[in-house]
Amino acid sequence: MQTEVDERTAAEHGLTAEEYQRITDRIGRVPTLTELGILSVMWSEHCSYKSSRLHLKKLPTRGERILVGPGENAGIVDIGGGWAAAFKIESHNHPSYIEPFQGAATGVGGILRDIFTMGARPVAVLDALRFGPPDDPENGPVNRRIIRGVVEGIAHYGNCIGVPTIGGECSFDPCFSANPLVNVFALGVFRQDSIFLGSAKGLGNPVIYVGAKTGRDGIQGASMASAEFDEDSEAKRPNVQVGDPFLEKLLLEACLEAMRTGAILGIQDMGAAGLTCSTAEMGGRGGVGIEIELDRVPQRESGMTPYEIMLSESQERMLLVAERGREGEVLAVFRKWGLDAVEIGTVTADRLLRVKHGGSVVAELDTGFLSDDAPLYDRPHSEPRRTAPLDGPVLSEPSAAELLAGIEALLASPELNSKRWIWEQYDHQVRTNTTAGPGADAAVIRIKEANVSLAMSLDGNSRYCALDPRLGTQLIVAECCRNLATVGATPIAATNNLNFGNPEKPEIMAQLVESIEGMAEACRHFGTPITGGNVSLYNETLGEGIDPAPVLGIVGMLEHMAAPIGPCFTQAGDLVVLLGGLLPDCRGEELPRRFGSSQYAKTLLGQTWGLPPSLDLEHEASVHEATRSIVRQNLAHSAHDVGSGGLAVALAECCFGPEPIGATIEFDTDQPLLCAMFHECPSRVLLSLPRANIGEVVAIAASLHVPLVELGHTGGSTLAFRLNSTTRVEAPVAQLRRIWESSFEASLEAQ
Amino acid sequence: MKFGVIIFPGSNCDHDALYALTHNLGQQATEIWHESEELGDADAIFVPGGFSYGDYLRCGAIARFSPVIRSLRRFADSGGLVIGVCNGFQILCEAGLLDGALIRNQDLRFVCRTVDLVPGTLDSAFTSACQPDRPLRIPVAHGEGCFFADEATLDRIEAEDRVAFRYSGNNPNGSSRNIAGVLSEGRNVLGMMPHPERACDGAVGSTDGIAVFRSMIAAAENGLRHAD
Numbered sequence: 001m002q003t004e005v006d007e008r009t010a011a012e013h014g015l016t017a018e019e020y021q022r023i024t025d026r027i028g029r030v031p032t033l034t035e036l037g038i039l040s041v042m043w044s045e046h047c048s049y050k051s052s053r054l055h056l057k058k059l060p061t062r063g064e065r066i067l068v069g070p071g072e073n074a075g076i077v078d079i080g081g082g083w084a085a086a087f088k089i090e091s092h093n094h095p096s097y098i099e100p101f102q103g104a105a106t107g108v109g110g111i112l113r114d115i116f117t118m119g120a121r122p123v124a125v126l127d128a129l130r131f132g133p134p135d136d137p138e139n140g141p142v143n144r145r146i147i148r149g150v151v152e153g154i155a156h157y158g159n160c161i162g163v164p165t166i167g168g169e170c171s172f173d174p175c176f177s178a179n180p181l182v183n184v185f186a187l188g189v190f191r192q193d194s195i196f197l198g199s200a201k202g203l204g205n206p207v208i209y210v211g212a213k214t215g216r217d218g219i220q221g222a223s224m225a226s227a228e229f230d231e232d233s234e235a236k237r238p239n240v241q242v243g244d245p246f247l248e249k250l251l252l253e254a255c256l257e258a259m260r261t262g263a264i265l266g267i268q269d270m271g272a273a274g275l276t277c278s279t280a281e282m283g284g285r286g287g288v289g290i291e292i293e294l295d296r297v298p299q300r301e302s303g304m305t306p307y308e309i310m311l312s313e314s315q316e317r318m319l320l321v322a323e324r325g326r327e328g329e330v331l332a333v334f335r336k337w338g339l340d341a342v343e344i345g346t347v348t349a350d351r352l353l354r355v356k357h358g359g360s361v362v363a364e365l366d367t368g369f370l371s372d373d374a375p376l377y378d379r380p381h382s383e384p385r386r387t388a389p390l391d392g393p394v395l396s397e398p399s400a401a402e403l404l405a406g407i408e409a410l411l412a413s414p415e416l417n418s419k420r421w422i423w424e425q426y427d428h429q430v431r432t433n434t435t436a437g438p439g440a441d442a443a444v445i446r447i448k449e450a451n452v453s454l455a456m457s458l459d460g461n462s463r464y465c466a467l468d469p470r471l472g473t474q475l476i477v478a479e480c481c482r483n484l485a486t487v488g489a490t491p492i493a494a495t496n497n498l499n500f501g502n503p504e505k506p507e508i509m510a511q512l513v514e515s516i517e518g519m520a521e522a523c524r525h526f527g528t529p530i531t532g533g534n535v536s537l538y539n540e541t542l543g544e545g546i547d548p549a550p551v552l553g554i555v556g557m558l559e560h561m562a563a564p565i566g567p568c569f570t571q572a573g574d575l576v577v578l579l580g581g582l583l584p585d586c587r588g589e590e591l592p593r594r595f596g597s598s599q600y601a602k603t604l605l606g607q608t609w610g611l612p613p614s615l616d617l618e619h620e621a622s623v624h625e626a627t628r629s630i631v632r633q634n635l636a637h638s639a640h641d642v643g644s645g646g647l648a649v650a651l652a653e654c655c656f657g658p659e660p661i662g663a664t665i666e667f668d669t670d671q672p673l674l675c676a677m678f679h680e681c682p683s684r685v686l687l688s689l690p691r692a693n694i695g696e697v698v699a700i701a702a703s704l705h706v707p708l709v710e711l712g713h714t715g716g717s718t719l720a721f722r723l724n725s726t727t728r729v730e731a732p733v734a735q736l737r738r739i740w741e742s743s744f745e746a747s748l749e750a751q
Numbered sequence: 752m753k754f755g756v757i758i759f760p761g762s763n764c765d766h767d768a769l770y771a772l773t774h775n776l777g778q779q780a781t782e783i784w785h786e787s788e789e790l791g792d793a794d795a796i797f798v799p800g801g802f803s804y805g806d807y808l809r810c811g812a813i814a815r816f817s818p819v820i821r822s823l824r825r826f827a828d829s830g831g832l833v834i835g836v837c838n839g840f841q842i843l844c845e846a847g848l849l850d851g852a853l854i855r856n857q858d859l860r861f862v863c864r865t866v867d868l869v870p871g872t873l874d875s876a877f878t879s880a881c882q883p884d885r886p887l888r889i890p891v892a893h894g895e896g897c898f899f900a901d902e903a904t905l906d907r908i909e910a911e912d913r914v915a916f917r918y919s920g921n922n923p924n925g926s927s928r929n930i931a932g933v934l935s936e937g938r939n940v941l942g943m944m945p946h947p948e949r950a951c952d953g954a955v956g957s958t959d960g961i962a963v964f965r966s967m968i969a970a971a972e973n974g975l976r977h978a979d
Binding site for chain 1 (some may be wrong): 761764766767770771801802804805806807856860861862863864890892894905946948949952953954956957
């Protein structure tokens, strides 16, 4: 049965008339349906980056520690002693809306395969999640179902495969109600001399398929991820793949063991666009052709067409090229682990991806044409979309009761309350490397083999990016690096996940471009090249796009394996010190406008306006340097970044250690009290330290020209603020903590 | 002392056990593949946590049919020390080496946190180095760790002093009578949900798990002395 292919069929596959024309011109004939399917996924936004590629080139990608940059399955950095780390972030946004549990679970599975396909053993997962508010009056029930499903899906997959989920972040806004974001970061460790690339080589070498059988799940998933949602999205449910973490665990162990035979020359996982993408990319990278015989592909269902086999996104599958004559050694390992491993084709000289089925050729396309010659668009971009006003309500001086209510409301908000309910469902300790887990500013694992530790921070902030995507993205990079500094780590490299709406709209495209350019500048400044990542566009439902949501994952290094200090106070009688100054970013008239981007404005005043906090990159870097220096010399007992919710919330969080400890804070300010308490200007770190160390800490700050303010001391059972010689707030820590700890679960149980 | 760590398809705490036993406790430890018909020269067996066979059908229900279980049973019957942790506990219950069963956590969610344990008895090869008045801080990480048995069995376990550990304060899974670990009738097989192998290294948290392995090492040394 052969469907007639024409412009209309092409349009149904998401290809434009021009793209279809480009295909017929190039191959000189009408493509077969299988070829059309292959081209439609390879040229989808998801696989080809056709809207973003032009701008991604602006990002810094080189650095002294970078061993492998963008373009491979994951980036690789040198962590010393002959060891390397591979890491990357990937989104599974669209599937997680359609089927939260499986969508999120396979998101974890997919990124883990990207790591172990390079030969690295995955040792850490973090995730950045965006949901609609659980207590949303209209969409609450759906949002709660999605939250529960996504968390359970991540837990199911990560826990079973035995890779700890050690951190991440989670944020809420109504714009994510019909378009949740699930971005999963994974990191793996291996020897620098055993890096495997996704490249086919050696004419006549066998092409081997391993892992799960191919079924009809996930067909056209990459195309789905490249279109907006509409009323028919419910009907796309069968497009979501189903994951089997047990099978992936076997695949992980078998692949790492098979790699040790030395008989594997290239290997790539079958992720988006399955067999199509893996064959085309391995051939393209190696500058060779690949010929495969679909009848040999292990299949879960009978009667699958070549189109279905090529486009299936069944999970837990890998494609590898072995050395001819030694394939037996590879196959034996997979047999030991009870996995299918079948030679399905060979490497050829003609640079063609040739697909045979039932004895005849059903597709024959140039591998370079499929990947390197994919369309590249310089999409028009105007001013970034923005709906918020520049000026907001006049801020009145708050009463003592209003200040306390503000602190409590922020601690109770989904944005800032404790996410223990989420992270206790993740095994964050397996592999016994986690020296700083969930709840810390940065997650840290020790690398036993290399005698170092790696710190990781994942951050995003669409509240800022909606107001100014360029500055918003720079603030994200700064916060990630600041988080790393609080544990004493030096940032070395980054990965990014660009979640945006429809790039065909100039004001959305402008958000993407501004964000990338801002990221490029900040990453250059902090010495964190981007080693790869993911672009997720068309995050729109019924024409309503998400706020721009770039997510950064930055990796830092520590030259030891000891547990770092945490964010919380550890003992009474310590000094509380603010590095970076009280409100360094802006004074006077500009402040109310910058305050409009704060979580206080959003939660308490019900709107955002104005601009994100301003950022001085030089000053920010000096604060990081001072923090690192103080932490590394063991001068502080705790270090915590001041982020969403400002100083008041950061100080409350400092009190919420395993043994709650209060504090008395006292300072004078000529700025509005709301701003002093809740403004989110960057470049600030809260430290607690023994009085005896204050001299050394002051000297370090002074040597780097970093302002330092002594705020008060720890101790007692309350958190008290004395501002301009008047006690404004004094709240029992136990009461604040109860609000902070219980609110998230309570919001999930709301009716 | 030489520990054998059994590896099933889907075990994922095997590396942690091997690391803790060798690096933190300075003992010998070897891997035993689940298809192995024998246990080699191991003095004690560690059945690690994870998701053997994906926990399909029921946790531990498929692993109990692995070839290695036959020799494990012989080893246990002859008095050899066997410790099963988490999925290892589930497997030992399924294999009939321990009483009771592990069912879904009461709140139906996976839970990973550090809990307080009190030894139910000091009269065992796994708890002799514990202190009666000092709780052990040891992590749990499981979705199906609620220990369950009928009342008569629970009464018998308690009457025979076979509760190795109980949760103190916060019971993370709703287990019957706060039981976190039980001993076999011969007292030489222990199953427990908390992970002592995750609590042997100060850099990643508590070191209270060491007491469990120190007890085993002491028991083995006493056993050897008796044999002499």
